[in-house]
Amino acid sequence: MSPLNRVYIYTDLPSPSLSVEDVRDYLVSLGIATEVRGGFFGLLGLDSTSAEALASTLASTVVDDIERSLDELVVGGGAAAEERVAREVSYISSGADSYPSSPRVLYDGNWLQRIFHTRLAAATEPGELYGPDVHLIFTGRLFVTYEGRRYHARVVLAGGGAAAPGMISTSGLVEGPARPREYYMAKAALLRSGRDASELDEIFKGRYLNYDDPLVTPAMKSYALQAIFSQAIGAEFCTVPTCPLFNSHWQEEVIRAQVEGRLCGGCELKLRKMLEG
Numbered sequence: 001m002s003p004l005n006r007v008y009i010y011t012d013l014p015s016p017s018l019s020v021e022d023v024r025d026y027l028v029s030l031g032i033a034t035e036v037r038g039g040f041f042g043l044l045g046l047d048s049t050s051a052e053a054l055a056s057t058l059a060s061t062v063v064d065d066i067e068r069s070l071d072e073l074v075v076g077g078g079a080a081a082e083e084r085v086a087r088e089v090s091y092i093s094s095g096a097d098s099y100p101s102s103p104r105v106l107y108d109g110n111w112l113q114r115i116f117h118t119r120l121a122a123a124t125e126p127g128e129l130y131g132p133d134v135h136l137i138f139t140g141r142l143f144v145t146y147e148g149r150r151y152h153a154r155v156v157l158a159g160g161g162a163a164a165p166g167m168i169s170t171s172g173l174v175e176g177p178a179r180p181r182e183y184y185m186a187k188a189a190l191l192r193s194g195r196d197a198s199e200l201d202e203i204f205k206g207r208y209l210n211y212d213d214p215l216v217t218p219a220m221k222s223y224a225l226q227a228i229f230s231q232a233i234g235a236e237f238c239t240v241p242t243c244p245l246f247n248s249h250w251q252e253e254v255i256r257a258q259v260e261g262r263l264c265g266g267c268e269l270k271l272r273k274m275l276e277g
Contacts, residue, residue: 003277005132010040012139015170017216026221055088063106069146109143135165142171158230166227208251222258240264
């Protein structure tokens, strides 16, 4: 196995709370050479015609029915689809400073990853995606994968080979892992009584992450590690609940493992193996 060479980081309008420079510095502190390449679509340098074609392709990956898999990449008709394309064209062409769509719009993650792969392969040196480097995109898009007859929100889709680049969603960090059970019980009670459920953010403060949360960056450091370990050495999730490579299903697990956790002894050995080959 060849040692990991370098990690390249791109952005696709992730949460403003995310500092990719802090993620880079964290990875460098672990001995992982890391470079931030900036906005993904700016790297492509597309003209207006190419931008519109790409926008249509991206808009077609939007999931409207979580119980129905997208098995074809065809742009749907209607005003909603046209609006998505227009929004994407504006974003791709001008580098807009807002999300290309609501963070709650769902994208089929596997299709999205294929699109990013095709575009990145055309914009980088021949063979760069297939060498000992890892390419990661931090995105604000909420991507989902179809499993068990429905779509599920994801934080990470690891890369590698034809699946590169890996994708990490700041929206998935908020919407994917479940909040405390008591939160959902309290929310249901408030809605039944006709009250605003927004007060729950204060009641349960510190027990889950939100879009403007300062803990987004610490958590993203850990998810970057997950993506790197998976691609570079095929490492599976760690079973130690305080290790950043733990597979967190609950927000409180995210806080314990991805925000506050430290690499366990076994994963430190894997890190050295990954760097030394």
